[in-house]
Amino acid sequence: MKSSALKRAGRSAVIPLITVLTAFVLAGLVMLVTGNDPLSSYGAIFDGTGLNWLFPWVSGHNRTIAAQDLQQTLVAAAPLVLTGLSVAFAFRVGLFNIGAQGQYTVASVIAVWVGTVFTSMDPVIHIVLAIFLGALVGAGWAALAGWLKAAFGAHEVISTIMLNWIAIWVASYLFQEGGPLQGTQALGNPVSNTIAGNLHLPVIWGNPELQGLDVGVFLALIVAVLYWAIIRRSTLGYEVRAVGHNPTAATASGMNVARSYIVTMAICGAFAGLAAGIDVFGWEFQVSSTTISTSQVGFLGIAVALLGRNTAIGTVAAALLFGALETGTAAINLNPSSINPELAPQLTLIIEGLVVLLVSTDLIALRLLGLPRKLGWGKPQAATARGDALAVDDPARDPAEALRPEPGL
Amino acid sequence: MSIAAPLTPKQGESERLSTVLTTKRVGLGGAALGLIAWILPLPPVLARSPWPSIALGLLAALAGAFVVLDPKHRRLGGVTIFFGLVAIPLALAMTNQSAANVSQVFTWSAVIASGLTFTTPLLFGALGGVISERSGVVNVGIDGMMLMGCYFSVWGAYATGSWVLGMLIGMLSGGLLALVHAYFSIHLRSNQVVSGMAINFLAYGITGYLLVAQFGNNGTPGTVPTVPNLVLPVIKNTAFFGVAFGRTNVLTWAALLLVPVIWWFLFRTRAGLRLRAVGEHPMAASTVGLRVLATRYAAVTVSGVLAALGGVYLADGFDGSFNFQMTDGRGFIALAAVIFGKWNPVGALGATILFGFSSALAYRMETFSATLGTLFQALPYVLTLIAVAGLIGRSRPPAADGVPYVKE
Incomplete structure (x- = not known):
């Protein structure tokens, strides 16, 4: 029993690692073919992520810069954890939540609005209230998609895509020149009011003036634990997995599938909404029409969830990787002598694509090293008792099974 | 060798058939009225008063309300109600705009x-x-x-x-x-x-x-x-x-x-x-x-x-x-x-x-x-x-x- 659990854990960690490495090698080949030096480029990107802070021999000015970059990486990873969990939770019930971006958007509108009114409120209560209301509205926005599916059979892929764009356009309207939520100091810019300094989330590492690491990252980690607890230790999580596994069997055993869809989507929306909350109160402090339409946090959450195989720990790890890649290839963090700063973000997309592509199948990683034979895994076990809702399986054992939404996306 | 099929359906069946058709017809008719209510304020008719559209829209909603009671046609009824009710603010908005603006947009x-x-x-x-x-x-x-x-x-x-x-x-x-x-x-x-x-x-x-x-x-x-x-x-x-x-x-x-x-x-x-x-x-x-x-x-x-x-x-x-x-x-x-x-x-x-x-x-x-x-x-x-x-x-x-x- 114990050893099989260990093997399973080992397998679910080894494969993504091999996958990521393979993706980096392939992207390195792309650089080589197009006349860039992959080693020095990767070196520059690695330094850009601030991960060199972990090396004790980096000292002096370089260490200060590295610390700042690493703070950036963690600040970028925290919302990705949350949007990743948002997408992952929906996958668990068999829904494809493309709508994390929209849920994030409505929540950031509410959070920044609440954060800039009621100025006489106690700061702690004010922050909590704003983030909570943001998450609540995010939950409602997502639950709308769940309800449309439960009540009318509207496919969640359609409804979440449409809700994304509705959120983006409505938010752009609210902050635009002459829009109802445009800031009083905005002077022709499509920007909201700015959140007062005493309402910023406390910075725990680094300089608050330079976007140090705020406590939002803890919120993300707490939600990751909560996610694990809901999925593994609660009746709701059991239902969610059962419905995701086989809705017909779940109905037959007396579960309310319609309610599962709505509740699950609401929780997904709350996760994505919290991501907006920590962004708005952690480092953005204002929201603009431009950030609304260029933000990719929710969209990247899809890739994070896919790479993290819908598990809490996997999602955190995937978010760290993606946060590091995004930070490492941001033009300001790069040494231009190693790689064209315009090229680097595109390289990130290629790496992200390759990682997700390779993670979509275990076979490549396994075949490369002949691992299955060596470790005695053999063929992946067939999903046990597909029709039996009570045998809800660990998705880490067969991720393809857990990820597979209903046919016909 | 042909087997003679019964030509007349049983009494109950024909009655049920006719009710189905009527409810459906009422629904479709209502939807059509709603559509007319939508079109009236737009070119080429370009009605400048909202009242015809409001009247038609209400009629459509009423028809929809009748249809929605029949569980078999709930969706049709819902759509017709929605169609009719939305026509009203639409007509008010369009007639509130200048005729030139409306024709400009709906060229x-x-x-x-x-x-x-x-x-x-x-x-x-x-x-x-x-x-x-x-x-x-x-x-x-x-x-x-x-x-x-x-x-x-x-x-x-x-x-x-x-x-x-x-x-x-x-x-x-x-x-x-x-x-x-x-x-x-x-x-x-x-x-x-x-x-x-x-x-x-x-x-x-x-x-x-x-x-x-x-x-x-x-x-x-x-x-x-x-x-x-x-x-x-x-x-x-x-x-x-x-x-x-x-x-x-x-x-x-x-x-x-x-x-x-x-x-x-x-x-x-x-x-x-x-x-x-x-x-x-x-x-x-x-x-x-x-x-x-x-x-x-x-x-x-x-x-x-x-x-x-x-x-x-x-x-x-x-x-x-x-x-x-x-x-x-x-x-x-x-x-x-x-x-x-x-x-x-x-x-x-x-x-x-x-x-x-x-x-x-x-x-x-x-x-x-x-x-x-x-x-x-x-x-x-x-x-x-x-x-x-x-x-x-x-x-x-x-x-x-x-x-x-x-x-x-």
Whole structure:
């Protein structure tokens, strides 16, 4: 029993690692073919992520810069954890939540609005209230998609895509020149009011003036634990997995599938909404029409969830990787002598694509090293008792099974 | 030898039949009244008083309320109520605007011309999606394949000096990316949603990388040969049709023409039947000797070529320039249209037309109010959402859609 659990854990960690490495090698080949030096480029990107802070021999000015970059990486990873969990939770019930971006958007509108009114409120209560209301509205926005599916059979892929764009356009309207939520100091810019300094989330590492690491990252980690607890230790999580596994069997055993869809989507929306909350109160402090339409946090959450195989720990790890890649290839963090700063973000997309592509199948990683034979895994076990809702399986054992939404996306 | 069929149905049955028809007729009649209520304040009638529309709208809602009581026609009743009630604020808003503004926005010929430009890329993408998913392979990567078509058509036209070659290179690039998706989802049996998403990210990265590597920071030159418009000799001078169809892009006509062609292929040819069989029940198809994997490879590749054609139109059908992620999520709208259109080319046409034409209207509605112009942009998405919930409902995908096939 114990050893099989260990093997399973080992397998679910080894494969993504091999996958990521393979993706980096392939992207390195792309650089080589197009006349860039992959080693020095990767070196520059690695330094850009601030991960060199972990090396004790980096000292002096370089260490200060590295610390700042690493703070950036963690600040970028925290919302990705949350949007990743948002997408992952929906996958668990068999829904494809493309709508994390929209849920994030409505929540950031509410959070920044609440954060800039009621100025006489106690700061702690004010922050909590704003983030909570943001998450609540995010939950409602997502639950709308769940309800449309439960009540009318509207496919969640359609409804979440449409809700994304509705959120983006409505938010752009609210902050635009002459829009109802445009800031009083905005002077022709499509920007909201700015959140007062005493309402910023406390910075725990680094300089608050330079976007140090705020406590939002803890919120993300707490939600990751909560996610694990809901999925593994609660009746709701059991239902969610059962419905995701086989809705017909779940109905037959007396579960309310319609309610599962709505509740699950609401929780997904709350996760994505919290991501907006920590962004708005952690480092953005204002929201603009431009950030609304260029933000990719929710969209990247899809890739994070896919790479993290819908598990809490996997999602955190995937978010760290993606946060590091995004930070490492941001033009300001790069040494231009190693790689064209315009090229680097595109390289990130290629790496992200390759990682997700390779993670979509275990076979490549396994075949490369002949691992299955060596470790005695053999063929992946067939999903046990597909029709039996009570045998809800660990998705880490067969991720393809857990990820597979209903046919016909 | 014929067996005489009973000619008259039983009394009870005929009564039930007639009630069904009446309720349905009331519902459809109500919906028609609602439609008239919508049309009245718009050109060419351009009624300047809201009252006729309000009266008709209320009547429609009333009819809908009657229909909704019948559990069999709840959806029809709901739609009719909704249709009738929305007509009222619509009529009030339209009659509140000046007649000149209303005719400006609803110049139908211009709406058609602009609606077709919005529809074309979506239609290509959706048709590609229909073919792929009918063969049993979910294609979430339409957006990426479209983007490949965007970049490579511009690059191809730039490199060869010919839009035809540019278009072919664009199509080829979409097909090649689709082959990657096909290899992973068919051969390696990977999760098709994951693989499709990966394809999107790959395409964003590849095209962005090549744009910077090939053209530097100044972007594409903008002087490449573009796909021409088809100028119709006589029609171009007529008032209405000239504006609407007189100078439509070659690719728009191609997309519209592909709808019946693909429909005919899927539902009236042997190859189409085989493709659908592979998507519905691959094991049965395999048992009777069909080559499941080869069929799926072909379908996914064609799907990529079609999606790329949408991209060719988007980039090289206009000013022949490319920008980072310029599909702007159109591939996902196309994906939605595949489901909305119930995996049928004609349905996909309907879905993309609804979306394309409401997009065109949304842009024109800035005339009404500059400040609200941004808000109007949400219109196509709201309409699609309502249409999906109200009219379409549960749609059934091909049975084996998304399920890799393992030969036993």
